[in-house]
Amino acid sequence: QALSAIITTKYESDRALQDLQQSESRLRHLANHDSLCGLPNRHQFVTQLRLAASRFEQGQSTGLCVLSLDLDRFKWVNDSYGHATGDQLLVEVSQKMAEVLPKDVLLARLGGDEFAVLAENTAAEDPGALCDSILRCLTHRVSLVSADVQISASIGAASATAEVFGANSLMKLADGAMYKAKAKGKGCFVLSCSQQTVSSLSDLNxxxxxxxxxxxxxxxxxxxxxxxxxxxxxxxxxxxxxxxxxxxxxxxxxxxxxxxxxxxxxxxxxxxxxxxxxxxxxxxxxxxxxxxxxxxxxxxxxxxxxxxxxxxxxxxxxxxxxxxxxxxxxxxxxxxxxxxxxxxxxxxxxxxxxxxxxxxxxxxxxxxxxxxxxxxxxxxxxxxxxxxxxxxxxxxxxxxxxxxxxxxxxxxxxxxxxxxxxxxxxxxxxxxxxxxxxxxxxxxxxxxxxxxx
Structure with a gap:
């Protein structure tokens, strides 16, 4: 009986430890991922971008680029069909983008209808091709419960150079290019010139x-x-x-x-x-x-x-x-x-x-x-x-x-x-x-x- 009690206690202890580890794992996932789309969130994206910038600075990667993406007319979808439809659209769009991007590229949802992409090495060699892949996957209407919606995106891309490779600098450059894409008429992308300092709209008072x-x-x-x-x-x-x-x-x-x-x-x-x-x-x-x-x-x-x-x-x-x-x-x-x-x-x-x-x-x-x-x-x-x-x-x-x-x-x-x-x-x-x-x-x-x- 004593041996049985020891075995039972050991089993319960191991089970409790396993439950605790699973809870910690879930908490880490929630802390680093968007609860709606399941994508990495802003915190995780910035963390990974800083690591990538450090690798680029040390010559451990051959290329680094950041894409800043904003859905066009998303507010109109929310206002017209409600937030539940808007949420469904975000999920559908995130899945479409994940399908067309290379597997070693990081796709994140920063919040609202804002997404970002981080690419390194060969995947970062042609940011225009990444932008084009995303825009093409969004050309078809998205079938939702409440309506069929035509969606597009405005994308800004920034590539690291020997002079500009910091996480904050790349994000600002990509954001500035994205706002220029919106100004051009939406549904397009703009490649940032890294030699220029571009302030994003969010920096403005x-x-x-x-x-x-x-x-x-x-x-x-x-x-x-x-x-x-x-x-x-x-x-x-x-x-x-x-x-x-x-x-x-x-x-x-x-x-x-x-x-x-x-x-x-x-x-x-x-x-x-x-x-x-x-x-x-x-x-x-x-x-x-x-x-x-x-x-x-x-x-x-x-x-x-x-x-x-x-x-x-x-x-x-x-x-x-x-x-x-x-x-x-x-x-x-x-x-x-x-x-x-x-x-x-x-x-x-x-x-x-x-x-x-x-x-x-x-x-x-x-x-x-x-x-x-x-x-x-x-x-x-x-x-x-x-x-x-x-x-x-x-x-x-x-x-x-x-x-x-x-x-x-x-x-x-x-x-x-x-x-x-x-x-x-x-x-x-x-x-x-x-x-x-x-x-x-x-x-x-x-x-x-x-x-x-």
């Missing part, structure tokens, strides 16, 4: 940086043509803000507008843009192109008070300065928004409802709001040639537009087949990369000259 950009007029207007689909003639432009930062480069609005809304600076950006676009409208008038309009996107902040209207010549709105608002901005305060939009219409401006169908569409308030144009969100245009639901929705919007006496503009037209389908469905106007990307004002006006002459 955002609030004073935005204030300085307003004061120094570092925000620039870009124009994207809106065309009549039947003849593909330009009828006007949508204006888009671009932040030309001295260190980071060109920054797209989706990287700073959310912060500006939280800090209360978005109102100042709205007014800045209206002032700049007013000058563009005057330029079109004086250049013999009075029929062309330019629309400005404004936030909910500008629709809450009407005092700003007195700051602008009322005639500028009648000359072709139109206003674009999202459904989200409209419903923040329906009565205040209605009053201000009616005042704008009285001055001759047309009101566009932007990204229609992705926010808070409700006929119970839609008929109360004054607007002249509905812009069909690009998510429906993306699948209009493939999805019966998308086609049916566009047909419904065309019917709704005719009933309510409003025009429709389709956003995000990228292929000839999309253009043909939208024509068949009765959509009269559109914009997208098929016609032109957003461009500086001077470039947009130069492109108009051949048509006008």
């Amino acid at each position: 955002m609030e004073p940086a935005i204030a300085a950009a307003l004061e120094n007029e570092d925000f620039e207007v870009y124009l994207q043509p809106i065309v009549e689909l039947e003849g593909c003639q330009t009828v006007g432009f949508e204006s888009l803000v671009r932040w030309m930062h001295a260190q980071v480069g060109m920054i797209r609005p989706d990287l700073f507008i959310d912060f500006a809304e939280r800090s209360g600076q978005v109102r100042d950006i709205d007014l800045y843009m209206i002032g700049k676009v007013s000058g563009i409208v005057e330029q079109l008038q004086q250049g013999g192109q009075p029929e062309l309009f330019v629309s400005v996107n404004v936030s909910a902040s500008l629709l809450s008070r009407s005092d700003w209207l007195q700051s602008f010549d009322p005639k500028i709105f009648a000359k072709g300065l139109n206003i674009e608002v999202t459904e989200r901005a409209l419903v923040a305060d329906v009565s205040a928004a209605t009053e201000i939009l009616q005042a704008l219409q009285a001055r001759g401006s047309k009101v566009y409802v932007d990204d229609f169908g992705t926010g808070y569409s409700s006929l119970s308030y839609l008929h109360r709001l004054p607007f002249d144009v509905i812009k069909i969100d690009r998510s429906f245009v993306d699948s209009v040639t493939e999805s019966d639901k998308s086609r049916s929705l566009v047909e419904l919007l065309v019917s709704l537009g005719r009933t309510m006496g409003v025009e429709l503009v389709a956003e995000g037209i990228e292929t000839q087949s999309q253009l043909e389908m939208l024509r068949q469905l009765g959509v009269r106007y559109g914009q997208g990369y098929l016609f032109a990307r957003p461009m500086p004002v001077s470039e947009a006006l130069v492109q108009l000259k051949p048509t006008l002459s």
Whole structure:
């Protein structure tokens, strides 16, 4: 019996030790891995990058590169379909990337929709090929429980050199290149020049940086043509803000507008843009192109008070300065928004409802709001040639537009087949990369000259 007790005690002790070791192993795994995708997390990635940088410095590896990757339009997926769908998308995307990357390459999820890749030796010899593999694997639509989603990524790559090989330096270079990829139009990659010191957007103290950009007029207007689909003639432009930062480069609005809304600076950006676009409208008038309009996107902040209207010549709105608002901005305060939009219409401006169908569409308030144009969100245009639901929705919007006496503009037209389908469905106007990307004002006006002459 004594021997049996000893054996039992030894067994229980070994079992307890084994359980403890397994618990420690699980805790180490949790500490170093992302719980959603199962990939190494930021802590583990930085740790491995520092070790790799040390090996490169000591001549123990022949190459080292870092990729910084951010999913495009991921926030839109979360807002449109919910966080559960967003989480499912992250898992699917991480699996797709893991399948196409070499086995000796480290893929990590840093947080949110941010991923990073670490490659050494021969795998690091061609960072462009790594970027291209990732972009190609994301070209197909991802089938999720709630929807089929088209996703893309913006990627920045940085390679170590004899002068630049530190972990922090490589991460900054890759981040800076990634933001340049976003500025180029997303769905692409940029290779960083290691000899240059590039500050990433995350390094900025955002609030004073935005204030300085307003004061120094570092925000620039870009124009994207809106065309009549039947003849593909330009009828006007949508204006888009671009932040030309001295260190980071060109920054797209989706990287700073959310912060500006939280800090209360978005109102100042709205007014800045209206002032700049007013000058563009005057330029079109004086250049013999009075029929062309330019629309400005404004936030909910500008629709809450009407005092700003007195700051602008009322005639500028009648000359072709139109206003674009999202459904989200409209419903923040329906009565205040209605009053201000009616005042704008009285001055001759047309009101566009932007990204229609992705926010808070409700006929119970839609008929109360004054607007002249509905812009069909690009998510429906993306699948209009493939999805019966998308086609049916566009047909419904065309019917709704005719009933309510409003025009429709389709956003995000990228292929000839999309253009043909939208024509068949009765959509009269559109914009997208098929016609032109957003461009500086001077470039947009130069492109108009051949048509006008």
